[in-house]
Amino acid sequence: MPLQIRYFAWLKQRTGVAAEEIDLPAEIKDVAALKAWLGRRHPRFAEACAAGGIVRCAVNHDYVEDDRTLLPGDEVAFFPPVTGG
Amino acid sequence: MPLQIRYFAWLKQRTGVAAEEIDLPAEIKDVAALKAWLGRRHPRFAEACAAGGIVRCAVNHDYVEDDRTLLPGDEVAFFPPVTGG
Amino acid sequence: MAVRVQEAIFDPGRLLADFTKARQSTGGIASFLGLVRDAHGGRTVQALTLEHYPGMTEKQLHAIEAEAHRRWPLLDSLIVHRVGRMLPGEPIVFVATASTHRQAALDACAFLIDWLKTDAPFWKYEETGEGGHWVEARASDKMARDRWQS
Amino acid sequence: MAVRVQEAIFDPGRLLADFTKARQSTGGIASFLGLVRDAHGGRTVQALTLEHYPGMTEKQLHAIEAEAHRRWPLLDSLIVHRVGRMLPGEPIVFVATASTHRQAALDACAFLIDWLKTDAPFWKYEETGEGGHWVEARASDKMARDRWQS
Structure with missing residues (x-):
């Protein structure tokens, strides 16, 4: 399943990439599984996810929880808690 | 006892004067007594005072209650509830 | 800290721009602008005239401003209130507060306008299509003020 | 209603002046300005860089603005947020609300800045005398947002 992945702020430094196009194995169906799968590519991303509560996820520009089911073509973004304003 | 009296907004229209200098009889000692005394000069001011809660008083630019003791030279102002801002 | 009571119309953008100048340590500026x-x-309002009590007005505004500075860590504040006759769309009052903390700026700004509405000696006279009349005080203004009592 | 995300510096006075123009029926305008x-x-801050998520930023800001209009009787609102590198004293964000009722304008303005701080995808990177670092989110911002939950 083709997906667009994006990383922001210090998570981008952890992965070393701002964006990547991936082809997800069929057994990876939701955000939780995607995080685990990406963690194997980027050990320092896995570290951040393990720390708990500091990695937010958005799919197609909306905040989602870990149980969000992924669909082909989704744009999935990972980032730390926001600090604008 | 010499006092400066001032009236504002529609109370000024009730008395017909914006300000008056009065010489208060010695037995008039506080704001409550002054209101009664002024009410005899200005029947429509007495009416407004009788209506309750709609005549505010300030002495020397500070809000006071009816039991405020008057001193020679005080500037005493009467006005309706304020509506600025 | 500054209080101004004036007949002259003011430009709220200019007031905010001046208030904002050279604020290297200020995190946030909150403001409120009241318009006719x-x-x-x-009823259609053709004009509004603000009467006030010269001397007491300034004293009360300074007291309200000092109270805001006592309650919140403000770096600066400004209260500008017009008196005299003004037309619909014209500004009546401008309040601004500066703080390193946005919540302090926002709360102090709301406090200033709430207290000003009930404690500063201004009275509105409205000219409408059906003649002129003095505006009555609103119970909701008293309630808005009282929520700041501690 | 308007949302702008821009690199260019803005003049808060000019924004307020434009927002105030031709408001014959507006009682009050509340605004908040955030500064670097x-x-x-x-630590001494030499510069601040705002990263954001283009596309999601605008979507979230529009959603927050729509939520404010759903909750309060607003006549208009404006959110301007800068991205990129900026220096101390420069404006970061400007929020303004217009309503016939001052309380609605004040509350909606506070709501917009509180929600923006926790829901819009912006991240601050600070350059200090001791190097650069990403600013951490504050628990107090989350609490400020949560008081608007109903």
Whole structure:
């Protein structure tokens, strides 16, 4: 399943990439599984996810929880808690 | 006892004067007594005072209650509830 | 800290720009601008005249401003209030507060306008299509003020 | 209603002046301006860089603005947020609300800045005398947002 992945702020430094196009194995169906799968590519991303509560996820520009089911073509973004304003 | 009296907004229209200098009889000692005394000069001011809660008083630019003791030279102002801002 | 009571019309953008200048340590500036409305209580308003009590007005505004500085860590504040006759769309009052903390700026700004509405000796006279009349005080203004009592 | 995300510096006075124009029926305009501070957490700040998520930023800001209009009787609103590198004293964000009722304008303005701080995808990177670092989110911002939950 083709997906667009994006990383922001210090998570981008952890992965070393701002964006990547991936082809997800069929057994990876939701955000939780995607995080685990990406963690194997980027050990320092896995570290951040393990720390708990500091990695937010958005799919197609909306905040989602870990149980969000992924669909082909989704744009999935990972980032730390926001600090604008 | 010499006092400066001032009236504002529609109370000024009730008395017909914006300000008056009065010489208060010695037995008039506080704001409550002054209101009664002024009410005899200005029947429509007495009416407004009788209506309750709609005549505010300030002495020397500070809000006071009816039991405020008057001193020679005080500037005493009467006005309706304020509506600025 | 500054209080101004004036007949002259003011430019709210200019006031905010001046208030904002050279603020290297200020995190946030909150402001409130009150404007003359063209309608009130179902009637068309042609003009509004603000009467006030010169001397007491300034004293009360300074006291309200000092109270805000006592309650919140403000770096600066400004209260500008017009008196005299004004037309719909014209500014009546401008309040601004500066703080390193946005919540302090926002709360102090709301506090200033709430207290000003109930404690500063201004009275509005409205000219409508049906003649002129003094505006009555609103119970909701008293309630808005009282929520700041501690 | 308008949302702008831009690199260009803005003049808050000009924004307020434009927002205020031709408001015959508006009783009150509340605004909040956020500025870059020259110090944070005891360190001197030399510059601040705002990263954001283009596309999601605008979507979230529009959603927050729509939520404010759903909750309060607003006549208009404006959110302007800068991205990129900026220096102490420069404006970061400007929020303004217009309503016939001052309380609605004040509350909606506070709501917009509180929600923006926790829901819009912006991240601050600070350059200090001791190097650069990403600013951490504050628990107090989350609490400020949560008081608007109903």
